[in-house]
Amino acid sequence: MTEPLRVVSTETELKRLLATTIKEEEKEDASLRNGIISTNRLRKRIVVDIIQPAYIDDIKDSIKGRYNCRKVSMVLFIASVILSSVATILTFLSTYFGHYITLIAGSCGVCSSIVLYCSSVAKSESKRMSIQVNETLRQLKIEGVPVDDDDDIKR
Numbered sequence: 001m002t003e004p005l006r007v008v009s010t011e012t013e014l015k016r017l018l019a020t021t022i023k024e025e026e027k028e029d030a031s032l033r034n035g036i037i038s039t040n041r042l043r044k045r046i047v048v049d050i051i052q053p054a055y056i057d058d059i060k061d062s063i064k065g066r067y068n069c070r071k072v073s074m075v076l077f078i079a080s081v082i083l084s085s086v087a088t089i090l091t092f093l094s095t096y097f098g099h100y101i102t103l104i105a106g107s108c109g110v111c112s113s114i115v116l117y118c119s120s121v122a123k124s125e126s127k128r129m130s131i132q133v134n135e136t137l138r139q140l141k142i143e144g145v146p147v148d149d150d151d152d153i154k155r
Contacts, residue, residue: 055136062133063145069126070148076119083112123148 090105134144
């Protein structure tokens, strides 16, 4: 960010302003000798320009992914319950309507199991992302986000 322009009223004030500007530029260039950047300045630039933005992006992505996986898990769990209920109803109806209904009921039951497994995978992925975010935040000495423990809800 540049400083606003100041109106200089005297020649001595102009010389003083130029001298301070030149000194500030010399300080910045003092760490750059023969085309080599000093180690401290390089470290600072790497941290500010590369590492900090990477931490911020990782945390944002993990928190968004954690939220999305949790929602996908819930939707798949509900779909599994619905498919299981449909399979049960079709099994009872198969005594009246024939063997094709039994085949459809069995297919619904298998699909329900697959969807339930996918729900479990999404839930464990959400938990993994929570642990990953907490590890990154712990490195930055920040309190972490809560990890979802659904021990009270049995699937």
